[in-house]
Amino acid sequence: MKKNGKLAQSYLVVVFLVLYAPILYLTYYSFNSAGTMQGFEGFTLEWYKEVFHDTRLFIIVLNTVVIALLSSAISTILGVVGALAIQRVRRNRPRNTLLAMNNVLIVSPDVIIGASFLIFFTMIGIKLGFTSVLLSHIAFSVPIVVLMVLPKLQEMSPTLIDAAKDLGASGWDVLTKVVLPFLRPGIFAGFFMALTYSLDDFAVTFFVTGNGYSTLSVEIYSRARHGISPSINALSTLIFLFTISLVVGYYFLTRRSSRKPDWGVVQP
């Protein structure tokens, strides 16, 4: 295929600049001793020190990570079970109903998910806080995991299972030694997807978190509403670095596992 012309290249450069401008801007002013997002006064690490000494913030980060890991682990298990369930339903109608149900939470706006869960938790008497946030994160992650695992499951040849059974494997053996290893890429993808959704979620959490319990995005929201605070800048720089390191790690991980050079692929 043809290479891009000058115009195309400059367009892409502009798009990338705009995409990264806010992030770089935040990072730049996290070192500003004036503590504002204008007029760079001098270099300082004070705000980073403040972030590391802020125990409240530390607890909130811990909350966020615990919720993310727990919810994605549980939703991965439920999602795999769900995918196996949907796969086994042979008739079209109930199967489509299940798939449609599965898609409801994926396409619903976060505000509606949050509002309906708020009503739900209040009605059945679950106190708003850790439990409600965890349950709602699991709830919106399960369908994502199902959607990541299901295609892999459909890809699997049924003869694999027949062969395992012929060779004397019990139902449990078939599941743990044949099906699950085959599904592993899908399961991992689902887990990471659930993790990022959970870490990124604001709207749903904002609805179902009560007083006293907070996750990172809710905390950032309430701080940002009070105007500019340099510790958010420092925090976002740290989050950005963490994200980048995850991406780089993921990049090398996928590179090692598949010998195919699928990064920077050859042009068709």
Add this chain to the structure above:
Amino acid sequence: MTRTRNLYLIPYAAWMLLFVATPIVLIVYNSFFDVEGHFTLGNFQKFLTPVYLRMTFNSFWYALLITAFSLLVAYPTAYWLTRTKHKQLWLLLVIVPSWINLLLKAYAFIGLFGTYGFVNSVFEMVGIGTQQILFTDFSFVFVSVYIFIPFMILPIYNAIEELNPSLVYASRDLGASPWMTFRRVVFPLTLGGVKAGCQAVFIPALSLFMITRLIAGNRVVTLGTAIEQHFLVTQDWGMGSAIAVLLIIVMAVIMLMTGNRGARNTIR
């Protein structure tokens, strides 16, 4: 496969019933009650008053604007991205900003667009003078487009990647100009990606509330903001539910019109 009882279905179906069906039923149920808990149709009547109708119109108008601008920026980006060297790496770089918490990005724009922020100092330098950017419709649309751009680029990118390049060559061989090739061959064949992208942007754009609060400073009131307001501020759950129910109906119509594919999960 032998006919075994579908044991997986029980936990999955129970979960879906509890966390998908029940909340929706509850939100519909709630929309028929007023603040004091009496059965009423007043919430829907109230919705038909000019205040709410204008709000609905506004939400749709802004969501449409956001979708249109996202498409306008994203299509050329995706198109030219597929023709760069190391396109996988570039694509990853497009996706990375979408992993950064949405609120941090919105927060960055408070600094960028502020009265003494970066954009205004550039304006000052080129002689336009300081403008009020924050808390305007422009800033709201801009920030929303910024946030949704990766969600638009990815499906379009995938659609262009799937396009068989020999079709493009054939069209060129048959004497079509580059523009004609694009208009008659490339664009129609990638319409699926465009649709998926529009869906992934339009529905969340209808219900944004954190950006309206942070960037538009309550100037722009969308349906999402109204739901949040009714649930968390005025505690009028009935009215909030009624708005949510109408939003759900609208969403369902959009899904039916564009063909339901969970487009949101194509990213991250």
